[in-house]
Amino acid sequence: MTEQPNAAGQTYHLTTPNTPLSPKICRDTLTLLLAANGRSELADTARTLVSEVVTNAVTHTVSPTIGMEACVLADGGVRVCVYDDCRAEPLAALDVSRDSEHGRGLFLVQALAHEWGTAPAPRQVRAGGGKHVWFELRREGRTGNGIYRVPTILDN
Template sequence: MPELPAPAPARTLSLPASPRSAALARRFSRLLLAEWGLDDLADDAVLLLSELVTNAVVHVPEGSGGVELALTRTSAHLLAQVTDCGSALPACAPARDDSEGGRGMWLVEQIADQWGHHASPGGKTVWFALPLPAA
């Protein structure tokens, strides 16, 4: 029976509340997932992280702080967390066909194994988990 990899410590990235932050989050997560040998999860993880970081940047009060991204590999899941100082909680609501936005949390709900949010000191954390590929 193959030995399961040990859980990896969380890796974090502090991002400014800037439109550039989603691109920085995508690059960070692709590089880290490659380092952890989780390339198979990269497309889904990068898409969902991009949505969460974009939501954080759009909804965080201007000048009130940045966004913290954390990725953790457990024995069964990749856990991604995005923390910001905003108080607006994410909602999964249907977007109209002609809407330019509003599909981010729907994508998270459709792709992630689990997702949720909780209060954090000074704000909130939105997270999702993707199952690790079978060994």
């Protein structure tokens, strides 16, 4: 039986080198954390979102490392933060042209996450500054059969 998180939730930290393998490592780690904490129903959406955010950090920064923090919330959700050393804010999802070859990842984040945003990285996390992009997924509520439903892009 999986131990349930305390009222404040359980927070996990991962630091990866800034390499093309970082999105996969973060995806797989987040999937394991969600399964271990009884939140497997959030895994597919969480994998998609963390992959997009980490890929952006790998592609658009020269940060030597990428940090991921996942907090499994007591209410059944998860909050994920991805840290890099770049102070520049990511391009807003609505600022990307429809015929652009890149930049649509934040459209997915905006569509699938319950909440998301960017903020400066706290000094205790990134001593040299930088930022984090975060998103939160929540259990929507129980269906009649006890299964939790996560919103999809079609719900918007």
